[in-house]
Amino acid sequence: MPDNLTSTTSRSLNRRELLKLSPLLVIGAFTIPRARERLLTAGVGFTDWASAKWFRRNHLAPTFADSGVTQLDKFYVNTYDVDDPGVDLEKWTLTVSGDVKRPGQYTLAQIQSLPKLTQNTQHICVEGWDVIGRFGGTRISDFLQYVGANPDAKFLYVECADDYYESLDMASALHPQSLLCYEMYDRPLMREHGAPLRLRVPTKIGYKQAKYLTSLRVMDVVPKVGYWEDQGYPGYYGL
Amino acid sequence: MASSDSTPIPVAALRAEKSHARIAYEHSWIVRFCHWLNTLSLFVMAGSGLQIFRAFPSFGPKIPQHDLLIVPKSLALGGWLGGALQWHMTFAWIYVATGIIYVTYQLISRNYRQPLFVRKDVAGVWPMARHYFFFGRKPTQTEVYNPLQKMAYTSAVVLGLLSVVTGIVLLNPVQFSFLASLMGGFHWARLWHFCVLCALLLFVLGHLIMVILHGWNNFMSMLTGWKRNPEYLP
Numbered sequence: 347m348p349d350n351l352t353s354t355t356s357r358s359l360n361r362r363e364l365l366k367l368s369p370l371l372v373i374g375a376f377t378i379p380r381a382r383e384r385l386l387t388a389g390v391g392f393t394d395w396a397s398a399k400w401f402r403r404n405h406l407a408p409t410f411a412d413s414g415v416t417q418l419d420k421f422y423v424n425t426y427d428v429d430d431p432g433v434d435l436e437k438w439t440l441t442v443s444g445d446v447k448r449p450g451q452y453t454l455a456q457i458q459s460l461p462k463l464t465q466n467t468q469h470i471c472v473e474g475w476d477v478i479g480r481f482g483g484t485r486i487s488d489f490l491q492y493v494g495a496n497p498d499a500k501f502l503y504v505e506c507a508d509d510y511y512e513s514l515d516m517a518s519a520l521h522p523q524s525l526l527c528y529e530m531y532d533r534p535l536m537r538e539h540g541a542p543l544r545l546r547v548p549t550k551i552g553y554k555q556a557k558y559l560t561s562l563r564v565m566d567v568v569p570k571v572g573y574w575e576d577q578g579y580p581g582y583y584g585l
Numbered sequence: 586m587a588s589s590d591s592t593p594i595p596v597a598a599l600r601a602e603k604s605h606a607r608i609a610y611e612h613s614w615i616v617r618f619c620h621w622l623n624t625l626s627l628f629v630m631a632g633s634g635l636q637i638f639r640a641f642p643s644f645g646p647k648i649p650q651h652d653l654l655i656v657p658k659s660l661a662l663g664g665w666l667g668g669a670l671q672w673h674m675t676f677a678w679i680y681v682a683t684g685i686i687y688v689t690y691q692l693i694s695r696n697y698r699q700p701l702f703v704r705k706d707v708a709g710v711w712p713m714a715r716h717y718f719f720f721g722r723k724p725t726q727t728e729v730y731n732p733l734q735k736m737a738y739t740s741a742v743v744l745g746l747l748s749v750v751t752g753i754v755l756l757n758p759v760q761f762s763f764l765a766s767l768m769g770g771f772h773w774a775r776l777w778h779f780c781v782l783c784a785l786l787l788f789v790l791g792h793l794i795m796v797i798l799h800g801w802n803n804f805m806s807m808l809t810g811w812k813r814n815p816e817y818l819p
Contacts, residue, residue, distance in 0.1 A: 348623045369621040370681070389675020393756070400760040408766070470758065473666065474641035475650075476771055479805065529679040549759050578667035580674065585759040 394582035401584050407523055410466040416477040426510035429538040431508035431558050432571050438542050444563035445472045446495025454542050457526055460484040461493060467548040482529030482544045487520045495564045507558035513568040523548050551583040609815045611806045619687035620807055626680035629672055631782060632662030636669035644776045684745050699729050704740035706732035741788045744781055751778040
């Protein structure tokens with residue numbers, strides 16, 4: 347016979363009334379601007395936390411055959427203000443600072459003296475489009491070793507010639523496919539793609555792939571998260 | 586699979602009220618709680634998803650870009666891409682949590698046998714569809730849910746699962762590269778995610794039509810748990 351018959355007392359009625367309200371409470375909380383902002387920030391934070399949990403240091407992003415690579419002229423150029431911030435390529439150096447043993451100015455030749463990795467990997471934009479590009483460069487992990495960076499530091503923080511800036515958690519930076527990229531499509535990095543040096547981290551979303559790098563800092567606390575992140579985009583956004 | 590018995594599964598409770606109206610306790614608070622929160626989060630996911638889609642309303646290449654459809658601003662939630670992502674990444678967890686709680690509860694309470702579409706229901710789908718769509722004779726109802734209903738509810742749960750799995754691939758196509766490759770990669774996962782949304786909205790539409798046609802009692806039952814004069818009681 348009905349087993350819930352005895353439990354249909356006023357006690358469960360009260361509980362029922364309360365629970366009926368819970369979805370309304372959720373809606374209510376999201377209609378108050380201050381509460382909504384905090385809840386949404388928490389939600390994005392939780393998603394980022396989950397992505398970071400799922401990140402595996404040695405799990406490689408898929409690589410693609412040359413035939414699968416998007417033609418260079420079909421590789422969309424996304425910049426936040428100018429396609430070419432007018433970097434003087436002759437005089438360019440990368441300023442390295444922070445928690446490193448050998449801070450200073452590093453030339454492109456010094457970066458290129460380290461082993462080169464060239465791979466066809468997928469570039470995914472937060473807007474939803476994706477391309478497969480051919481990228482060549484120095485592993486960030488090799489360069490960090492070269493400058494004597496503290497591998498236990500938490501972040502890399504980069505600044506760019508066009509005032510863009512980005513941060514990268516150390517685990518993602520040390521990933522074997524993460525590059526200081528100076529070549530695309532086997533050619534020196536073109537101006538609109540970030541000449542002379544950009545980030546190429548296949549385990550991260552597009553806006554993390556900062557172009558026209560000018561400085562690189564190794565630090566535990568970053569001054570800002572990133573150009574888009576500081577406007578409300580997720581700060582970690584691992585793929 | 587469901588139990589082998591062919592007798593209808595009795596509803597949880599049945600009692601006589603003062604008015605001698607027959608009333609049945611159909612939905613436990615867990616089911617109702619999950620139903621409404623999941624409904625809410627589904628609409629938030631759809632609205633914010635459409636706003637995200639507005640950023641690149643195509644499933645083709647970026648160059649040349651051929652917009653498939655421009656979602657009107659009035660259907661989109663979040664105001665801009667970043668805002669929509671915040672809503673999407675927040676309510677995804679409410680959507681997943683209520684889904685998991687619901688399925689777990691149904692399994693533990695063995696209530697899943699009521700809505701789960703099983704092999705023996707296959708034969709009853711067409712007669713019921715004929716009744717609804719082509720005014721055929723209404724088949725005798727022997728269970729709480731008719732075969733067509735069971736099919737709809739079961740597919741809704743399957744679609745819910747698919748929406749989450751395709752969504753996870755869109756969020757982390759590298760960490761879940763195996764799942765991504767099953768779907769044809771990130772690019773295709775985006776299309777599947779959209780297709781699942783369309784199917785879910787179709788379910789919601791059918792569900793709403795049935796609630797409107799079959800009246801207030803069903804709606805109240807999902808709200809309070811109790812149903813007056815249920816059609817399956819003698």
